[in-house]
Amino acid sequence: MGRRSSRDEQGSAADGLLAQAVQQVVAAQPDGLDLALDVGASLLAASAERWPQVSRALLGHAEQAVGRCWAAGWRPADLVRVVRRELGAAHLALAVDLIAAEGRRHAAAALDRRWHEQLRELAVEVWWADDAEFLSEFGGRQRLDRFAVATAALELLRAWALLPPVAPVGPAPGRSAVASNVRVAGEPRMLGRIRALLAKAESTEFPEEAEALSAKAQQLMAQHSIDDALLSVGAPSKDSPAALRIGIDNPYESPKAMLLDAVAAANRCRVVWAKEFGFCTIIGFDGDLDAVELLYTSLLVQATATMSRAGSRRHRDGAPRTKAFRQSFLISYAARIRERLSEAVEQATADAAAGRHLREDGTAEQVVPDERLLPVLAAREQAVDDTVGRMFPKLVSQRVRVSDGEGWMAGRAAADRAALHGGAGEIRR
Incomplete structure (x- = not known):
């Protein structure tokens, strides 16, 4: 057997050095x-x-490290969110690149x-x-020397290595998206129309117009959910609850989680918060999950903008x-949005039960009521x-306290003007 080449020996040494660090x-x-x-960084960056060879070793190690995170239930946005919360901008860029490097192992069909x-x-x-x-190229992009790059890599790999398993919200790469009953097609046409309505609601400067646009979006979402439910009859094996994760960032995590819970409840979904x-x-049916993500994002944009304007003023006492x-x-x-959404969903359900159907263009038609x-x-x-x-299987509830009456009244008034979506109460954790 011939001797190993110098390049192989150097690569093996770099692999061992990185694993040790x-x-x-x-x-x-x-x-x-x-x-x-x-x-560790000094050893990696010394030569x-x-x-x-350290570069090759890092990308090879990342395939294993990121792959372990996928197997433990984590997803790309989750890993990036962890880095954003705990580390810096260079770590964030490196995290995206290491996810890209690991992704070379998977065909597109293996991803949902x-x-x-x-x-x-x-x-x-x-x-x-x-x-x-x-x-070398990454360091040039980030304007970092070898020691700084090596330090960032070690900090990033530590953060990911310490993550515990979480409940999976979809198949990990390598499992067929089709085999796991996860849709791979583009979103339904109605969701595209809803997305357009919400974009207009967020951009308009007129509260009445935003409310009208959002209300129409909520109507379409409710009808979309009802249509999906009726289509699922007779095919239960192909239509079962799924899950997704939505980031809840500081500041004001609790109220944001409450708003998300209100939106989810209105769309027949449930929320569990991992603070x-x-x-x-x-957790909900696939089309309803799309609706929750769209509506929550839009309402949070509207709430943040209104809160910023209200918060720039002063209290009555100056x-x-x-x-x-x-x-x-x-x-x-969030509390008022929950009330408004509940009313909207009850009305949409009553209309559907009576045979009043909302078309994708927003107009109504009378159809034969479906007793199912x-x-x-x-x-x-x-x-x-x-x-x-x-x-x-083990959940607890958390209550939040209101300590500013003016803030409560201002928030309720803003919710009355908002483009519809849900609230107050308990957040399951």
Whole structure:
């Protein structure tokens, strides 16, 4: 047997060096972390000649590290969110690149629709031509020297290695999206129309117009959910509850989670908040999950803009408005949105039960009432509750406190003007 080439030996040495550095950093206690990072980064970055082999080793190690996260239930947006909350801008860019490097192992057909959407939103791409030059080119892009790049890589790999398993919200790469009954096609045409209505609601300067546009969007969403429910009759194996995660960022996490819970409840979904990781898991039927994501995002945009304008003014006594005002504003906003959405959904369900059907263009038509509707909707809600029980067998509730009366009143008034979507009460965690 011939001797191994010098390049193979250098690559093997770099692999071992990286594995040792990562192991020591991951195992380090908080009071010894800085030393472990300095020692590991110094070893990795010491030699310019060895840097290309370290680059290859890092991308190879990332395939395993990221793959373990997928197997533990995490998704691309989740890993990036963890980095955004705990580390810096360079770490964020490196996280996206390591996800791209791992993604080379998977065919497009092995990824579900929402996975593809997350990769697109994160702008995940393999922009480098040679794995051996990746770290050098990355350092040039970020204006970092070898030591800083190595430190960022070790900090990032530590953050991911310490993540615990979470309840999966879809198939991991490698499982067929079709085999797992996950839709891979584009969104329904009605959702495109809803998206356009909400974009107009967010951009208009006239509250009455925003309300009218949002109300129409909520009507279409309710009808879309009802149509999906009736189409599912007779094909239960192809239509079962699914899940997705939505990020809940500081500040004012609790009111934002309440708003999301209100939107989800109106669309027959359930919310479980993982505060320590900065996300909520939404459980519901696939089309309803799309509606929740669209409506929550739009309402949060509207609420934030209105709160910023209200918060720039002063209290009646002349004192500047505080964090308590903004917290109370958002709690009240979520509570009132819940009320409005409940009313809208009840009306849409009653109309559908009476045979009044809303077309995709927003006009109504009279059809023969379908007696299956209410039992089907009840069965779907029970299926969602059962799925929540299986995914999260141990849940607790958390209440939030209102401490600013002016903020409460301002938030309620803003919700009355908002483009519809849901609230107040308890958040399951």
